[in-house]
Amino acid sequence: MRVLALLLTTGLLVTACGEAPKPAANARVTLKLDLPDDGGSVREDRVMVQGTVSPADAAVRIGGEDAEVDGGEFSKEVALEPGGNVIDVTATSPGRRPATDAVRVERDMRVDVPDVVGQELDQAKTAIGKVGLRTVEDDRGSWLDRVIPGTDHVCSTSPDAGTPVEKGTTVTLVIQREC
Template sequence: MRALVLLLAAGLLVAGCGDEPRATANPPRVTLKLTTPDDGGTTFEDRVEVRGTVSPADSAVLIAGESAEVDAGEFHAEVPLDPGANIIDVSASSTGRRPATDAVRVTRDMRVRIPELVGLEFDQAADALGKLGLKAVEEQGGSWLDRVIPGISRVCAVDPVEGTLVDRRSTVTLLTQRDC
């Protein structure tokens, strides 16, 4: 029995010696470099353009699962963003090369910036806020004469202040009076 095992093992060694050599070296990898957007960046837009370079220049590039336009080794595609964190996968492949992959993280910030409202009439300011998904509340300032004597009241102050980022559906208080 021991002789049979040795003969079988020797046969395997002999069979292995005459086989054709196998290619053990890995083919080169496609080179993929993302240039925009910045990884970990934030935008208020609903779309972002992904750009980069690839080598060889005729490589096929997929961005978020969709084919990207590649021209002379440069690629780009617009990608829709969901609210909050987004991970955009990018892959490139070319015949005879190993594929390359990368990803970029982009956050779509759904907050809105309170616009400049000081000097507007209340109705104008309320309309501007309404278009942003915000609710306006009027707080009348001035003296009791301002409420009795006819005249145009204007926004004198805004709370939260102009330029502040707030969530949609937030309430903004507008202080109105005739003379600011």
């Protein structure tokens, strides 16, 4: 009788009248994702996945690879493919049911139009080319600017500086000797 009472109070066996003993349901590992925001968008080729897990010694796998767990906090940097990415996270601990979650992250492949206003034309074209964009010139100078030697400067761009665009987009450089 004492053994049965001990087993019932510890939760090791659950029985009903006339049924065979069954093991009690194991507690589930608790998993909480903090970073990145689900459904978020980044331009980098990697993202840091962070969160907490309980028990603190649970093992965590992110994207199929082991993550570092310290005091119940975990983190791992994950490589991203262009476009949509789904990163699976699994936490396990002996004697507990595993926990799983996933985070969706969009890798935005656009680039920002560089700020080249005020630069000499050649410098501006080089800076824009370095980020994978093309240029076309809109010369607003007078006929004297074409006859008298001098250096053209960028007075404005279209699209404006800081605008996110797809690589290969053509940026119009409005140029004159003096803006």
